[in-house]
Amino acid sequence: MTDMRFDLILWGGTVVLPDRIAQVDIGVKDGKIAAIADRLPRGGCAEVDACGHVVVPGGVDSHCHIEQISGAGLMNADTFETATRSAAMGGTTTTVSFAAQHPGRMMDGVVRDYTALAARGALIDHAFHMIVSDTGNGNLERDIPALIAQGHRSIKVFTTYDKVRQDDKSILDLLILARDAGGVVCFHAENDGLIRHATAALVAAGQTGARYHAQSHPRAAEVEAIERMCHFAEYTGARIVIFHVSTTQGADIVQAAQARGVQVLAETCPHYLFMTEDVYARDDPARFVCSPPPRAVADQAALWDALAEGTIGMVTSDHAPYRMDASGKFAHGVDAPFTKIANGMPGLETRLPLMFDAMVSRGRMGLMAFAQVTATAPAQAFGLVGKGAIALGYDADLAMWDPMLRHTYGANDLHDNAGYNPYQGISVTGLPVTVLSRGDVIVADRCVVAKPGRGRWLPMAAPG
Template identity: 50%
Template sequence: MLDLVIRGGTVATACDVVRCDVGIREGRIAMLGEGLGEAARTIDAEGKVVTPGGIDSHCHIEQLSASGIRNADTFETATRSAALGGTTTVIPFACQHKGMDLFDVVRDYHGLAERGAIIDYALHLIVTEPTERLLSEQLPRLVSDGHGSIKLFMTYDAMRLHDEEVLDVLSAARGLGAMVCVHAENHGMITWMVRRLLDRGYAAPKFHAVSHPRLGEAEAIQRLIAMAELVDQPIMIFHVSTAEGAATIRAARGRGVKVWGETCPQYLFLTVAELDRPDGAKWCCSPPPRTEADQDALWQALERGDLSTVTSDHAPFAYDETGKLRAGPSPTFKEIPNGMPGLEARMPLMFDAIVSSGRMALTDFVRITATAPAEIYNLADRKGSIAVGKDADVVVWDAGRRVTLSDDKVSDAAGYTAYAGRTVTGWPEVVVRRGEVIVEDGTLHAAPGSGRFLPRSGGRAAAPTGRLAPELDPAKNFGAELG
């Protein structure tokens, strides 16, 4: 006997859409077909759309910033909001700051997640001090323990790595089969612009966008790609915001470089104009929102597959003295913590834009929000699709339900949504995590700590191509030990 049957829905994967029942037993999908038999519980999905649970592979949860501010969400509040929005797996960060031991950092984040996570999770490792011990001892151990991805910053004074350090980490990751994810912006351009703007009194939130030149994104992406090509290390470029950035990734992929890119709802639905509001600090994130032309270019990049995923980059800071207004009611753009909430809104925003508005196919929605991140981050054996044997992470959508997003409806701890006033068509009605109904009719039915850690290696995407640059090719006697 089945534990749960989702009956009569329109079931979508990244490849197909079919009307069928989904049979679930012991937390996994056991059967797909018509007229499945008796079950302990049946959900009527007639007239509904059934998709895999979303995977948000870039979000900041219970994370301490380099300036000492902890973001507003705990694992409990963040994953609660994720579940209510149709996301069943997250990959946040174990964030090393300078002077911290990476083993201690990872242990502490696991402790937070074990107490609070409501949905399943993995962890990216943020590396800010690539010492010899970290590279030769800690990363091998942590990757072996299931932390198959590393994040680097090319900007921020307290976080960034210099090019030589980036190469050290890329080389170490190649040997370990780990994916490397990067915040790619030109640090020198940003620093130079910030100083000149503030010196001239241009301090309002809207000048945050000016301080992050669009050319700085494309330049950093190009430089990163060159470094990755040198040592043949696959990379994921986070939160691409500009047409030029997407074009740089497209060109590299066209010549066979193993580079992936993601973008975020803030770059698909918001523009720089948001920062010129009286409460513009709410929209200060890095990179900043850009222009409508960039939105069009990013959508085209998603349609072509130049960009693979859409993540929230959830970085919640409350709009009060604990977060965005920590420096006072009228902070300079440099004093405003960067980031905005988005875990809960990501899936409904994308369903509305892709499915309800007909911009792309239902299969594309599944690919971008679930299947591609599962494949890139080596979760595809368990997550990212509705297929026999996979975890029963399923969302039943009321495709006709219209919801206007507003601050008073948010479930995270930031207290506001960047998309207030926007109406979406399509809303998660039922959310199933490993066969258990955890959301129904807007109510959460899961306890903090019931989410599970998902150990993983670097995945198929992180396998090197074998094509070292000539400088490192041992067949040409250039010293293989350098790689």
């Protein structure tokens, strides 16, 4: 073996492999991991000195909203260029965002439009979930099955929100279609009736400010909907993913369903692990409006336990950026009621540093678990072949972390276009300093050096 076989060698780092942590060298050829050895010969190719650093798989964020128009008609703040720039700075090398269908549109055209946007702007590799809001007009019979066959195997369903929510019959139809075609159905699971009832009571009482948002999404709404979707999956035999679990009870329901053999995976997000509903008592509650809302300290503890046990297998960002102005959160005015404030927060860039600080720097679960929940498990859940692990033949998606580098988040220090950081004032220890995507250095010394449009679309493989 000679170094001339490689395009790049990353050497001397503490590397998180699928089965162990080891100080090894990584040889890259044609964008793939071609060798992993105690020592590879130096010289003759590009080199990255990883001594004193931790090397983990590039993050896979399987839940982010990019260049997407909401059901209310608002474009979120990020283009594929700005969102994936921010993702790369945070150590993420693969995103799965949404091709969001609005009623009356054909799904094939929706996916085509988002594919073109990503092809122009994305710095990193990407796939899509299909948000299905209209199963009529041939979508259920023709477009969605054809798209699944092409590799768009993930369907996103809302059980609440005007214009996008699906009734139980439509959900069951989609579950059966996904089961038979080799797809997976992901759920924003909240009971629409409970949300409407709670919202009406708050409005009637004149409690309409952003600080009341959490009360409009009671935990019972999540609990009921997760339970129902698990029973639907059990009835149909379909594979499902429950997005953004926020409650103790939600995690318990998933665990019970998994024990019964239901094919259900679940994720949670940093804002449920690091925030509570107390954020709505701050002076600027609109910036934290998201659904489901952050809950209580006891829920945080339960979610961490569920991660440790494997009940919840993934941590994703649910990046949904809206600026704090008339283009976003305040489209209906700075004093808009919570019912008129865009839901979502930026999170692509902060997801991995927050989790690294908690899991590695503070010793909660450790490095291998960090790589598992932020990269390996999301890649496996959605059939992203060659992503999410440092292994021979995999894409050379590598994030080199300085485990001692400390940063306190500022008011607007992210690389997206949201214009604010919801984690302002929080300090983290450990940041990615060099990031590779398919062997290309896309972040060097904490500076993005990749060009828009270099990212590739990833087909989702059929389940084995």
